[in-house]
Amino acid sequence: MTDRLLDVKNLxxxxxPIAVLHGLDFHVSEGEIVVILGAxxxxxxxxxxAVSGMIDRTxxxxxxxxxxxxxxAPDLVRAGVAHVPQGRGTLPELSxxxxxxxxxxxxxxxxxxxxxxxxxxxxxxxxxRKNQRAGSLSGGEQQMLAVARALMSRPTLxxxxxxxxxxxxxxxxxxxxxxxxxxxELGTTMLVVEQNAQLALxxxxxxYVIESGEMFAEGxxxxxxxxxxxxxxxxxx
Amino acid sequence: xxxVQLTKGTRAYTIYKWAGxxxxxxxxxxxxFAFNDTGKISVFDNDYKIGLTRITKAxxxxxxxxxxxxxxxxxxxxxxGQGFFFGTGAYLSAWLVADHSWPWFLTLVxxxxxxxxxxxxxxxxxxxxKGLYLALVTLGLAAVFPxxxxxxxxxxxxxxxxxKIVDSDLIAPEWMPLDGIATGLQKIPLIGQYFGxxxxxxKQEQRIWTFFLMAVLAAVCxxxxxxxxxxxxxxxxxxxxxNETSAAVNGMSLSYHKTMSFGVASALGGVGGMIYVAxxxxxxxxxxxxxxxxxxxxxxxxxxxxTLSGAVIGGLVIAFIPEWASSTQNMxxxxxxxxxxxxxxxxxxxxxxxxxxxxxGGIISGVRKLRAKIVQVLPAPIRVGESIxxxx
Amino acid sequence: MDLFLQRIFDGLSNGATYALIAMAxxxxxxxxxxxxxxxxxxxxxxxFIVLVLATEQGLPMWIAVIVGMLISAxxxxxxxxxxxxxxxxxxxxxxxxxxxxxxxxxxAIAGIVxxxxxxxxxxxxxxxxxxxxxxxxxSWYTVFTMITILVVAGGLTxxxxxxxxxLAFRAVSSNLESSELVGIKVGPTLQFGWAIAAAxxxxxxxxxxxxxxxxxxxxxxxxxxxxxxxxAALGGLDSLGGAILGGLAIGLVQSIAVxxxxxxxxxxxxxxxVVLLLVLLFKPSGLFGTPQVERV
Numbered sequence: 001m002t003d004r005l006l007d008v009k010n011l012x013x014x015x016x017p018i019a020v021l022h023g024l025d026f027h028v029s030e031g032e033i034v035v036i037l038g039a040x041x042x043x044x045x046x047x048x049x050a051v052s053g054m055i056d057r058t059x060x061x062x063x064x065x066x067x068x069x070x071x072x073a074p075d076l077v078r079a080g081v082a083h084v085p086q087g088r089g090t091l092p093e094l095s096x097x098x099x100x101x102x103x104x105x106x107x108x109x110x111x112x113x114x115x116x117x118x119x120x121x122x123x124x125x126x127x128x129r130k131n132q133r134a135g136s137l138s139g140g141e142q143q144m145l146a147v148a149r150a151l152m153s154r155p156t157l158x159x160x161x162x163x164x165x166x167x168x169x170x171x172x173x174x175x176x177x178x179x180x181x182x183x184x185e186l187g188t189t190m191l192v193v194e195q196n197a198q199l200a201l202x203x204x205x206x207x208y209v210i211e212s213g214e215m216f217a218e219g220x221x222x223x224x225x226x227x228x229x230x231x232x233x234x235x236x237x
Numbered sequence: 238x239x240x241v242q243l244t245k246g247t248r249a250y251t252i253y254k255w256a257g258x259x260x261x262x263x264x265x266x267x268x269x270f271a272f273n274d275t276g277k278i279s280v281f282d283n284d285y286k287i288g289l290t291r292i293t294k295a296x297x298x299x300x301x302x303x304x305x306x307x308x309x310x311x312x313x314x315x316x317x318g319q320g321f322f323f324g325t326g327a328y329l330s331a332w333l334v335a336d337h338s339w340p341w342f343l344t345l346v347x348x349x350x351x352x353x354x355x356x357x358x359x360x361x362x363x364x365x366x367k368g369l370y371l372a373l374v375t376l377g378l379a380a381v382f383p384x385x386x387x388x389x390x391x392x393x394x395x396x397x398x399x400x401k402i403v404d405s406d407l408i409a410p411e412w413m414p415l416d417g418i419a420t421g422l423q424k425i426p427l428i429g430q431y432f433g434x435x436x437x438x439x440k441q442e443q444r445i446w447t448f449f450l451m452a453v454l455a456a457v458c459x460x461x462x463x464x465x466x467x468x469x470x471x472x473x474x475x476x477x478x479x480n481e482t483s484a485a486v487n488g489m490s491l492s493y494h495k496t497m498s499f500g501v502a503s504a505l506g507g508v509g510g511m512i513y514v515a516x517x518x519x520x521x522x523x524x525x526x527x528x529x530x531x532x533x534x535x536x537x538x539x540x541x542x543x544t545l546s547g548a549v550i551g552g553l554v555i556a557f558i559p560e561w562a563s564s565t566q567n568m569x570x571x572x573x574x575x576x577x578x579x580x581x582x583x584x585x586x587x588x589x590x591x592x593x594x595x596x597x598g599g600i601i602s603g604v605r606k607l608r609a610k611i612v613q614v615l616p617a618p619i620r621v622g623e624s625i626x627x628x629x
Numbered sequence: 630m631d632l633f634l635q636r637i638f639d640g641l642s643n644g645a646t647y648a649l650i651a652m653a654x655x656x657x658x659x660x661x662x663x664x665x666x667x668x669x670x671x672x673x674x675x676x677f678i679v680l681v682l683a684t685e686q687g688l689p690m691w692i693a694v695i696v697g698m699l700i701s702a703x704x705x706x707x708x709x710x711x712x713x714x715x716x717x718x719x720x721x722x723x724x725x726x727x728x729x730x731x732x733x734x735x736x737a738i739a740g741i742v743x744x745x746x747x748x749x750x751x752x753x754x755x756x757x758x759x760x761x762x763x764x765x766x767x768s769w770y771t772v773f774t775m776i777t778i779l780v781v782a783g784g785l786t787x788x789x790x791x792x793x794x795x796l797a798f799r800a801v802s803s804n805l806e807s808s809e810l811v812g813i814k815v816g817p818t819l820q821f822g823w824a825i826a827a828a829x830x831x832x833x834x835x836x837x838x839x840x841x842x843x844x845x846x847x848x849x850x851x852x853x854x855x856x857x858x859x860x861a862a863l864g865g866l867d868s869l870g871g872a873i874l875g876g877l878a879i880g881l882v883q884s885i886a887v888x889x890x891x892x893x894x895x896x897x898x899x900x901x902x903v904v905l906l907l908v909l910l911f912k913p914s915g916l917f918g919t920p921q922v923e924r925v
Binding site: 335373374376542 | 664666722731737740743852898902905
């Protein structure tokens, strides 16, 4: 099982006295895009926050064979996990360029400027507005900036929390296309949490469905999308 | 597990409650005679005076802190300006008594509405100014008070830097047998010696009388605040503290309650000031600096934010600790230099920090935890059958 | 006219000190939205360290100031680590109470160690007048205080915009959670803010008492803090440039408006508080601050 980049077993987490997750098992193999689906309040966001060390959790979490179950968020970034939180993860008062620069906070190499330049070329809108406050960008641009910022740390695993939230459908479709591109070109493994099942499963290799903090179904993306029961109950189609 | 369990509404609980009230009254009574001016504790050759004048001063602080409880404890606003209203109350009543020969207690007729209105005046900006900003403004207000007193326009009324001297004492009426009580207490075997010797001087009688009156006044203030808290508006006020936006959604007039709580707090600050100056006989601007306001916060926190009994403890702490610290002249292992400086401030400052760490609920929460180990009060059981039967 | 100009000069040199302490307040507020009520006392304590280094250890004055700033920075970093970090940064009440406790304790310790007698501070700037303009004297002191705040403002701007720790500091001020998610350790970053604030405050008090008309004593910043707070609020509590303009404005109000309105000197403090009240009533985010939105 060496190709498992992220291996989670019996994950429990919650907020204070309220337990949200009741023992989740899932894994993400190297190079995969895995999506976690579920209704509002099923525990999707909590799952990501637990993996990236934003909240206290118990259970076994292994990243490339090493336990990260007790590591805090800033250390996990150094271990290669980048997390784009729900509702944009930008630093609104900082300039677009500084947002990218702060994304490379953990790096000490001299390729940072070159990487920033690359993003400006890949997404010209970011380059044009590099000196503007990130908060002045549109929702879709901010989401893209948040993803670029996360990738600036050169992660092996990218966690995306509801990237489609609050964005127009056409922008969301474009965004997911770009995720697939990044996965193919940079080889970045991705764990995506989404409510928009159609789009997410469209780019994913495998998927999990959680309900009330427990695993309800799992399987290859193509199977999940065709499973009638899941379609009706969770995918809203 | 508590060793005694009491249920609300039962006879045993009523006895327990009244026993507490009785013990408190007895304590006040004994304190009045025992600590007249002789009371002191000696440790390492240091004399720690308990004197009644200091207790009365503590009462004035208690009432001011009670005001802070209303504004900080129940609405969650932090006011660092209570010293301003305390000083205003002190100067107002000093002026009325000294220049217009009003009796002390009659000055409350002016002090309470005046401070209440001043409080409203500052409560209105407090609506727009939240949290830290409010703390900033109120701290500025407190810092400004001494310089206001020195203003030329106010000098004829405030006596400026010299301080307003009030030469009017509260004298016990003829029918109060203070002397007789003292003599009686002195005759009690074993403990009689603690009640002094021989007849009370007129100065002593006056102190006891002032203390009694002020204790009663403070008790009235505490009772009123306690009623206010359990009343409907009181519950609304606490809702404001817990979540402003939700309270607003539920149709509560935030501005009204917040402003009112500021007014009530300021009025209580004024009452405290009146007690202070009635005991001390002089109002001097140096007493009402922003340091006093910060000490009130110390009292609030050390006693316990949001609890009425916390105000009592807080008042005692800020009245006695600085004085006792300065009367400590010998302490084995501590260099003299550290005892001669402003040790009281150091103790209060460090104490405030330590308490925030170890006992965030203040001393009173510690006392409650301790008491919970001995006595447990259970809520009254709901008797479903009876109430239905009664209706039929 | 000469008197008016003279008052402007005096106002600027007073205002420069308020600006320095206000910048120290802003450094902490930017990162934590907390007011350190002990900031003035931190600065006063730092001033005494400078005095001891210069008079008792015989260090040259400017070396003493720099060493004093470093020592205060280390002390403040230690205080942040032990007394501030254990608390939830979003819950202000306990933190405000801790800073009030620090206010009392530091003031008392200074009083115990150095007593309350005012002490002359060694000369920091050349004495005498730099030039006369239309009959008004511009002293070297005023010239150098102005230079000092410009140097400090420039230095802080460079530090925040051109260094990695500065970038981390700005990130933490902008969004705590996102900062953690790029690997920034929030605690040490805030500690950096406290250390810088203490160093700037120490410089501020050193400049303040270096005036030939002032002396150093433990109470020196008790009302000074009120002026600095008004200055910081006027400029917008999270703006360094605002702190400078706010400080100078409060200094000018104090030296121009107060005598021209014919009100007694006692009222300069009242003027500062009135300015504070008006700003918070009509523009709570100050002249240059970032407006805040409250969410449920």
